[in-house]
Each structure stands twice: as structure tokens, then as C-alpha cells.
Amino acid sequence: MRWLPLATLLLAGPAFAQQTPLSPRPLGVPPEVNPAPLAPIARPPAGSVPPPSARPPVARRDPATPRHPRGRTAAVADASGLASDLDAAMEIDAGARAIAARRNAVRARDAQVRSPIAGSPALGGSFRSDTRGPDRAREWDLEIAAPVWLPGQRGALAGTVEAGVAEQGYRLELRRLEVAALLRDAYWAVGAAESELRVARDRLATARDVARDFSRRAELGDISPTEALLGRNETLAAELELARAEAAADSARAAYATLTGGSTNALAAIRPEPLAPNGNGHPALRAAAAALASAEAQARLVAATPIDNPEVGLFTRRQGGPLTEDGYSVGLRLRLPLPTEARNAPRRADAEADRTRANAELLQTRRVVEGEVRLARVALSAAEASSRLAADRRAVADQQVAAARQAFRSGEIGAFDLFRVRQLQIEAAAADAQAQVGVGRARSRLNQAMGVVPRG
Template structure:
């Protein structure tokens, strides 16, 4: 259903996404949340060493030595040595392996989701910089036109065609245009600074996303939700496979020496089997089941939110593109009005106030058209964000079965 809406990416857009992908990698390299998730994934993956181990824990070595003081120091001695190790419960090793694998996959999915989130921050920052850049161009055009009109007015004032007070009006308009230009320059500097902070110094000199790209087969958020459910299910199976602590098997030896009744050495085997109890198992099972219930509910909620977000972004895109078309037509009319008004003013057929009133309409139309174009581009970017398209990360997504 969604693919019918999406357009095929253009070669130029592919190059742009590659550049944005480079900036995304720079941003992820300094993103605290992304680095934390990567460290947590590595910590879970390190548990594979336990799964590969022949025993589910560390072996232990113990011993003691006794001397019969009544017989005299060194006359009757006894030495004991004990070596023990835990053993796997039936099915525990496989269940733990499933838990580790599901945990790693969950963090991998959460890393993809964080990648998408950072991409969203970059997209918004990029469009903010693009918007500020367009506003700056509009402000420069306004100032250039104001100065052009000011030269015409000053020439006519010098010739005595119009009063000196008209030159004051032009000066006021020119100063206003200079103030608008200074404010636009400051806004652009601030927008570029935000982008540099996100990327660790990269400049937002990329062309903004202009097309809707083909989305991944599985949205990163849904991928993370599915992985969370799988991890919770694996934990439930692990709890079921470990109704008691691990049994322990040990070998001990004893050596008697000196003035004792039975001289010599002996060897024995010791087995320790903890018993299952409700006090231990009921809370663990309830906690695992609660995590599973939460994960399933979050997955259902995430799916509803994703569908709503995608539909809302599509509606917003259609509205933004229609607004951009109207804004372009309005600007064309305003430019034509301004051209006719300037000719009429130069011919003495209209006054300066009427010229500036029409000029103000043209400035508003130019600003509205620039903002409408930015809004349309931002809407396309938000569709890409809603469907889960990460710049340069299409290969990371696989189809869920």
C-alpha cells in the first residue's frame, strides 16, 4: 500500500543520501545513547563464553588440615582436599544460549532504531539550516530591491519630482531590509551551529532530501519491538528451564598420617543438589512473564503509532506540496505586480506609498514561497523518517518472518 505512494530515488538524491549517511556516521560516533547501546550489546554477547563453557560457573577448590593435640604436635595429622564444579541443568544451556542470542538481536535492533532517531535529528537540523538559508536569500533580495528603489527615489528627489520626505520613507524601508538581513544571517549561523554540534563539526552544506525513498521491509521500531518480545520469551523459557540452582559435583580426598587408628588415604565423590521452592521460582516466573506482557503490549502500541505516523506524514506531504504550488503562483503574481508598480512609479502614475505596499506584498509572497518549499521538502523527509528509511542503512534491514 505504501509503495504505491513512494517515488523511485533519483541518482542525485542517491548521492545526497550518501553524503547525509557520512554525516550520520559522524553523529553516531559521538552519540552517547548509541555508544551505550553498543556497549550493552557487547556485554550481552560476552555471555556466549558461559554458553560455550562445559560448566555453568566457576569450579572451586577447598581443603583443611587437622592435628591431634592430645597425641602431641605432628603425631596425628589429617589433611582433606575438595574439588567441585557446578553442572548444567537439563535444557539450561540451550535456553541460556537462546537468551543470549535474543538479547544480542534486541540490542542490534535498538541500535538500528537509534540510528533512525539520530537520522531524524539530522534531517530536522538540515531542513532548519535550509530554511534559514532560503530566508537569507529572500532578505538579500529584499535589500537589493530596496536599494534599487532608493536610488530611483533619490534621483527624482534631486530632480525635484518628488518631495524629500519620500526619501526618508525609502531610507526607513532600506534600514528595515538591512535589519531583516542581519537577523536572517544570525538565524542561519545558529542553525548551522546546531548541525555542527550533532555531527561533531560537519557543515550542513548538503542538498536537502528532495525525494521519497523506498522504505525498508521492516521498520526499525517494529524490528526493535519484535526483538524485545523474542528476548522476553527467551527469558521465560530460561526461567522454566532453571527451577533450581545448579547442582554441584565434587571429588574429595583424605590423608591420615601419624599415630591414628586408620592410616592411609581415601577418595570420595560428593553431590549437592539444591531443591526447587516456590519462594525462589514464583517471583522469577512472575517477573519474566511481566516483562513478556510489557513487550507484547509495547509492540502492539508501536505498530499502531507507526501506522498513524506514516498516514499523518503522507497527508502532511500532500498538503505541503499543494501549499508550495499555491505559493509559487502567488509569488509569480506578486512579482508581476511589483514590476508594473515600479513602472507606474517611474512614470509618475502612482505614489511611493502604493509602491511600497505592493513591495511588501511581494516580500511576503517571496518569504511564503521560500517557507512553503522548505515545508514541502521537510514533509518528504518526514515521510522517509516515518517509514524508517535511514540514510545509507538500507542493507541493515531484513524481512521478518
């Protein structure tokens, strides 16, 4: 029979995880975009809906007018709950902790910049004796030496430390955006699952109402017992779908809690994020620019160190024995390496290669970010148009069901015809719920493409 596979209608339209070339593969499943929480899908009680002739025609909205779905407010909701959950997710994220540790390691090189010498000092010494015996001639010396800074080397090294710390800081911001992508998908997975759950609950309530009508009609002899079983079958199908939807909602919440380490502040009320007017600079662009600055700083350091650091030492010498000049002496020793192409050419080539790579990555990242923003805007416009059509379709389907139930009570149509109309209404309700979630998901994707993370 055509009405039996009704439980499969709510499973239509797979949700795709939010994913960009600049972010890792997320968990997957979506949201809605209107600035307020998803509301339960309202269905009128049995017998309370007037016939189509008594109802006003379906209003067609101007596409330029923002849509405020039924049961939702137009106020822009904040994302403070999502922001606090993002903080919790960052605290346990291995990638974020590794970047923070790397930043501390780069910052630790500042100790070398603050040092008055270019490296570690060294102690040295020697002892020499005549072969005719230590009493004839003996000599020993003790030396302390340290490398010295080349002209401009200290400032160049300080530049690499500063650029390296800034680069790791921007990479931490980029990692926060990547974690936000995962969190947004998990967040809207919960929103989508709860939307399906509300549709399933509404379907079950209506199925039980229709089943009671069938039972009364069967008891009065208006319909056959076989037709009355249609209502019972549909009720069981709705209960099965409700059980599946409840399990899916529980699974989505568990996946979200796994990302945040148990924090579920944002799930208290599923709200769409406010759409950011403009990003203040995409973290991926800032990280790529910082990587280029770090490569340029390293190239300046290579240019400032054409040789290894010279070494200056202070020594004292003691001589003794009848064949030597008895007494102490002091002196200075200098070790000055000479520049060679065998040393400098590979270093210059490596520095130039890093700078070329960083510059190319910056240009590519800029193109990717601009392309993602354009695609996200197109997707948001398409999702909003689909949501408007889905809402209108559902309004028409609600009118059809109301008219069909009235006709069934008056005996104008049979149970099979009523269930065919009701199947269309269930399809429309499911499509409307998915369209609402799709709009919110598209809004989150646009925020993600612009590099905007949830903020409290």
C-alpha cells in the same frame, strides 16, 4: 506607516522541530521537499519586466502534477552527505556508544555457554585432629568441585545470549534513527535559514534599486524629498533584516556542526532527500520484536532451571596416627538442590511479566508507527498544496510589483502606493520560501516516520 514593519514579514511562520513519539525532541526548523536544491529567489532587474498586459497569465498546475519550483532541477538528489554526517554524529553520540557497549557485554556471556561446566570450579579442604593430640589421630582432605549443567539449561542460556545481542543491535538501529531525526531537523534548519537569507538579499537588492529610482525622481522634482526618504528607510530596513538572516544562518550551521562533531559535508549543497517508497521494517518495530524474543528466551531459561545447578566434587583424604587407619583415600561428593515454589514462583512471575510487557510494547509501537506514517503522508500532501498556492501567489505579486513600478515611473501612482504593493510582494516571497522549506520538511518527516535513515 504601513510599509515600515517590512523587516518582520520574513519572520512569519515558526518552524516546528520534527518530533514523534518514537524519537527524542529535536533541535527544530525545517526543509523543502522537491528533489533538488533550493534556488535563489530570482527577481527581475528594474525596468526589465513587461507590463501585465504583455505577460502570459499565471499558469495553474494540475494538483496531481509534481511541482518543480523555479530554479530547481527535477533530478532526485542523493543523501550521501547527510549519511556521512550521520555516521560522524553516531560516533560521538553517548546513547549509541552505551548501546554498543551493552551489546558487547551481552555477547561476553557467550563465554559461559562455551564452558563445559555451569559456573566456576571451587577448591576446598579441611583438617581434623584428635583432642588427645595430633600424634594420636589426624585427618585432612582436599576437594575440587564444579557445578554441572541441567538438562536443556545450556541451550536456553545460549538462546538468551543470541536474543540479547540481536535486541541490542536493533536498539542501536533505533538510536541511529533517533539521531537522524535530530540531524534532519538541524540540516533543514540550515536550509530554512539560508532560504530566508536569500529572500533578505533579494529584498535588499530591490530596495536599493527602488531607492535609486526615488533619488532620481526627487532630483528631477517629480516627487518630494519626503517621499524619497521612503526608499532610504526601506533600504535600511532591508539591511537590518539581512544582518539578522546572516546571524541566523551562522547559528543554524553551528548547531548542525555541534551534532556531527564538526562534519558539515551535507551543507555543501542543501538538497532534499529522495522519498523512500517503503520502509524495510521500522527500527522501532524490530527493536520491540527483539525485546519480546529476548523476554521469551529468558522465560525458557527460567523453565529450564527449576533448581540451582548441582555440584559434583572429587576429594582425597589423608589419615594418620595410631588411632586411625593410616593411608590415603579418594571419593566423590554430590550436592543436589531441591526445587521449591519459594524459589521458582517469583522467577516465573518476573519472566511472564517481562514477556507481557514486551508484547504490549510491540503492539503499541506498531500502532504508533502506522499512525505516524498516515499523519506524515497527510502533512506532505498539505505542504505540497500550500507550496503550489504560495508559488502562484508570488507569481501574481511579482506581476503586481512590475506593474506598480511602471505606473510609478509614469506618475500614475505615488510612492506610498508603490510600497503597499511591494509589501505584498515581500510577504508572498517570504511565504513561498517557507512553503518550499515546509514541503522538504514534510518529506523528511515521512521518511522518518517510515524508519528510513539517510544513506549514501
